[in-house]
Structure formats: C-alpha cells, structure tokens
Amino acid sequence: MYEGVNASEGIGIGTVVVAVEPDLSFDPHAVEDVDAEKARYQAALDVFCEKTNAQAERMKVTVGENEAEIMSGHIMLAQDPGLVDGINSAIDGGMCAEQALVETSTMFENMFLSMDDEMFRLRASDIADIRTGILAELLGREVVDLSALPAGSIIVVHDLTPSMTATIDKENVAGIVTEVGGRTSHSAIIARALEIPAVLSVSNACGALHNGMTAIVDGINGHVLSEPDEETLADYKERAEAFAAEKRALDAFRGKPTVTADGDKKVLACNIGNPEDAKGAVDHDCEAIGLFRSEFLFMDAKELPSEEEQFDAYRSVATTLKGAPVIIRTLDVGGDKEIPYMNLQKEENPFMGYRAVRYCLDNPDEYKVQLRALLRASAFGDIKIMVPLVTCVEELRQVKALVEECKDELRTEGYKFNEDIEVGIMMETAAAANIADILAEEAAFFSIGTNDLTGYTMASDRGNDKVAYLYSWYYPAVLRAIKNIIVNGVKQGIMVGMCGEAAADPLLTPLLLSWGMEEFSVSAPSVLKTRKAISQWTKADADVLEEKVMQLKTAEEVKAALEEAAR
Numbered sequence: 001m002y003e004g005v006n007a008s009e010g011i012g013i014g015t016v017v018v019a020v021e022p023d024l025s026f027d028p029h030a031v032e033d034v035d036a037e038k039a040r041y042q043a044a045l046d047v048f049c050e051k052t053n054a055q056a057e058r059m060k061v062t063v064g065e066n067e068a069e070i071m072s073g074h075i076m077l078a079q080d081p082g083l084v085d086g087i088n089s090a091i092d093g094g095m096c097a098e099q100a101l102v103e104t105s106t107m108f109e110n111m112f113l114s115m116d117d118e119m120f121r122l123r124a125s126d127i128a129d130i131r132t133g134i135l136a137e138l139l140g141r142e143v144v145d146l147s148a149l150p151a152g153s154i155i156v157v158h159d160l161t162p163s164m165t166a167t168i169d170k171e172n173v174a175g176i177v178t179e180v181g182g183r184t185s186h187s188a189i190i191a192r193a194l195e196i197p198a199v200l201s202v203s204n205a206c207g208a209l210h211n212g213m214t215a216i217v218d219g220i221n222g223h224v225l226s227e228p229d230e231e232t233l234a235d236y237k238e239r240a241e242a243f244a245a246e247k248r249a250l251d252a253f254r255g256k257p258t259v260t261a262d263g264d265k266k267v268l269a270c271n272i273g274n275p276e277d278a279k280g281a282v283d284h285d286c287e288a289i290g291l292f293r294s295e296f297l298f299m300d301a302k303e304l305p306s307e308e309e310q311f312d313a314y315r316s317v318a319t320t321l322k323g324a325p326v327i328i329r330t331l332d333v334g335g336d337k338e339i340p341y342m343n344l345q346k347e348e349n350p351f352m353g354y355r356a357v358r359y360c361l362d363n364p365d366e367y368k369v370q371l372r373a374l375l376r377a378s379a380f381g382d383i384k385i386m387v388p389l390v391t392c393v394e395e396l397r398q399v400k401a402l403v404e405e406c407k408d409e410l411r412t413e414g415y416k417f418n419e420d421i422e423v424g425i426m427m428e429t430a431a432a433a434n435i436a437d438i439l440a441e442e443a444a445f446f447s448i449g450t451n452d453l454t455g456y457t458m459a460s461d462r463g464n465d466k467v468a469y470l471y472s473w474y475y476p477a478v479l480r481a482i483k484n485i486i487v488n489g490v491k492q493g494i495m496v497g498m499c500g501e502a503a504a505d506p507l508l509t510p511l512l513l514s515w516g517m518e519e520f521s522v523s524a525p526s527v528l529k530t531r532k533a534i535s536q537w538t539k540a541d542a543d544v545l546e547e548k549v550m551q552l553k554t555a556e557e558v559k560a561a562l563e564e565a566a567r
C-alpha cells in the first residue's frame, strides 16, 4: 500500500495508465536574428493562449466556472509583462527562445517558491505548467492528452497540472494518483470539482505503478493499493458502494430547505475566505454566508488593500449571494494569522496579545477603510458586520461608534449604504461567553467561533501535541459556554449562529437545536451532511438528550452519549 494526501474523496478501482510527460529537451544555442526569434516566441505564445482559452471554455462546461478561471489565469500569467519582457531581453542577449523561456520562467518560479505562502506556491506551479505548454509549442511536441482514456482508468502522473486536467473526460477516469501536490493545489481543487477520487504526493508513484495494473485509489484515507487480492478488492468494492450510497442519500438534501424533523426552519450557511469561494458555496447549496474571513484579502495582498479593492471583494460576495445574508468578519489579524507587511511585533503570547479587534481599534484609520468598504458594499446585498475576539462590551461599543462615524462620512460624500446594517459579535472567547447576556443587549447577532472558544475555554493550544487532548468541545466547560451564548442570544431575540468547525459536527447538532441555534455555518462540502443531521431531530428528542448530556461530567461520557444517540 502507498500513502499520500487524500485530496478528493471517494474510492476508485480501475486500471493504471501512467501519463508520460513529453520530452521537452532542446539544444540551447545562440541566435543572431533576435527579431525573428522574438517573433517565433510570440507565435508560440499566441498558439498557447489560444489553446488554453479553448480548454478554459471546455472546462466551464465539463468542470465549472471557477475551475475554468484557473486556465484563464494561466493566459494572464503567460502574458504578464514582467515575464514577457524578461524573455524578450534574454533573446536580445542572444539566447534562443526555448532557453530564454526556461531561464526567465524558472527565475519567477523560484521567486514564488521562496515565499512562505500557499498562494505563491500555487503561482509557482502555474508558472511551471505554462512553461511546459509554451515549450511544447516552440518544439512542436504534444503535451499529455488525457481526453481519450479507456473507461475505468486510474491516471498516474508526476504532477497533474491544470492544463492536463482540462482535457480529462471524467466518465472514463476512476482515480488520480500523483507524486506531488497537496490538498490546496489546483489539481486537488479540480479533482474535487470533477468528483474523481485522488491521492496526491505518493512518492515514486510513476515508478511503482505500471500500465495495466489494477489499482485502488482510496481518496478518503489517502491510500493507493496495487494488484489487490480478491478479498481486498471485494472489501473496497463494498466501501465504494457504501460511499456512493451515502452520496446519493446526501444528494436527496440538495435544493431542499433546512428543517428539523418537526419542521423548524434553520439556516445553512457557508464559511468562505475569498469572493471566488462564494460561488463554490452557492454551488454546494448554501443559503447564506455565515463567515467571510476577510483577513485572507489582506494575506493575499502585498500591502493593505484599499477601500476600493475591499469594496469590490465584499460587493462581489453580496451579489453572488443575491440578497441572502452575508456575515463579513472584520480583520482578524494576529495569533496564527500573520500578515507580513503589517509588521506586527513578535509577542510572547500572540493568542492573548495584540490581535483582531484590539489591533483594529488601536488603528482606527485603517479600520475605517474596511468599515467604509463594508458599508458601501451593503448597498448591494444583505451584508452584516462581525467583530472578532470581543471580550467586553466596550469593544463592541467602540466599533459601533466607528461604524456611525463612517456612515456620517459616506452620507456627506453621497454614497448609498444600508442605514440599518447589523453589527454582531464573533463569540469566541471565554469572556464573551460569560457575559453573553450583557453582549446580547447591544449586538445584532452572535456567531459562535468554536475553534477559538474551545482553545480559550480549555486553555489548550490545539497545535501543541502535549495538551491537544484538552482541545475538545465535548468537555462540559465548552458545552456550557456554548449553551450560555445561545440561550442568552435567543432570550434577547437576536440571531445566534455558529461558524466554528463544531457547527459541522453531527454529534453536536441535537444540543445546538435544543438550545435554539438558528444558523449553522460550515465549509461547502459539509452543507448537505449538516442539513441531513438537522433533519433527523425533533425539538422534543433533542431536549431529552440535552437534559441527559448536560449532567455528564467528562468529555468521554459526553461523546459516548452523543454517539449512542446518533446511532
């Protein structure tokens, strides 16, 4: 058995096809007619862009709009003036077009690789993909074509680039195995969109797996098995059928309202990190956005994004959601979220330090840029403002005062915005949980951030192996904190939701329903699963279980009781 990264769920059983990458070797040579060489490069670039554009158009239909944008991004990157000028000046220096392309693009690739950021690593692999495409054009060679594979193929390839993925006929591909790439690589994103089981980063996959072998791709656990015996094959066929059955069962919840077994309507929202995610969330059938982590806009930039840039991003999400609620959390910088250009000082204890709303209130001019952008975008949909890491009512009051200041400015400047925009709180500190009654009087809504609330309540850093066992929302301390927040919010008549990972834990669903929580905000792939969990409980049944569970004293007992109830 080979181990790798489980990049796309499902189990694929089929016959190995090792995709051999084309021989793109060439003889570097000096050129004299530099203009002719530049024209040769331009011609190859034009053909590359034309083909890539055709692939993007095809992908819009076969995979999806978002994934097709990866290919459109390749065209922009290939035509980037920095890259094109670099190549032309290398040719001016006497290099042949092939060498000029390889040297210049490798320089850009290495630059992106040296940056410690997932986004830039993606850019580096895009550059490598573009280089292969243009080089193949210059040399007149074919890149890997996966469009005519026999049915039941398991593609084994060093790196599945977006341009290769664009040619895949999903009907014929049972699984994908690569030697490189992680869960967030473009190949992983596309494999998930195509719903093809994929295991990435299997070392030496191309050497170990051969054409014609039978293989099993277990995209759930990240395992690849070659030439399985009868028993293993039968076992995986059963697992594949169970996975398919579970998927079909979940599909029954697509397009349906989110209701409890006794017909109480709830809201299923999604958590997103950028405007593109909003489209994916809608495709996954969400009814609202329960958390837009706006810090990703800041992390993906080289300097503080301007009011205009932020406005564009927020408006885009509001428009994609067509009037459905969109909760946007204001900048949650600090802790584990570093933004290099903001030059925040290293702290002894960053999770308890200068971060989130504390930083924002200390830098009101910067904060107002974001608040103005949010207000302006509120003219295009139902945008709500959420304040992270609140520990006292003073913080909420100060933010609301700044929002009022921004409103005055925008009114004078003639901008439209929602005068009644809601300002709510991300309930994620032990302090906020303890004063939920006080906060509920002044907040428009609560959204429970269990990722941090669990850590702060249990004083446990989940990244620290030695204390990670304490990081669990099944501890009575965390459950009481959650209950206090929901019950006080409901009593005050404000909307209470949850956007931490616990919202997607089906074991917790009955407790949250018993306490009266309204909105469940989860990652896009968890939408249907959560809708199903909600549909299985009546208020009366949930109340009985709650009564029993809240008397238990240990996390182990709580989990066991919830598991038994779920069965």
Ligand code: PEP
Pocket (backbone or CB within 6 Å): 291, 293, 332, 428, 448, 449, 450, 451, 452, 453, 499, 500, 501
């Ligand atoms: C949380 O703390 O639960 C949360 C949703 O926010 P983040 O994970 O971004 O801290």
Ligand code: MG
Pocket (backbone or CB within 6 Å): 428, 449, 451, 452
């Ligand atoms: Mg948080």
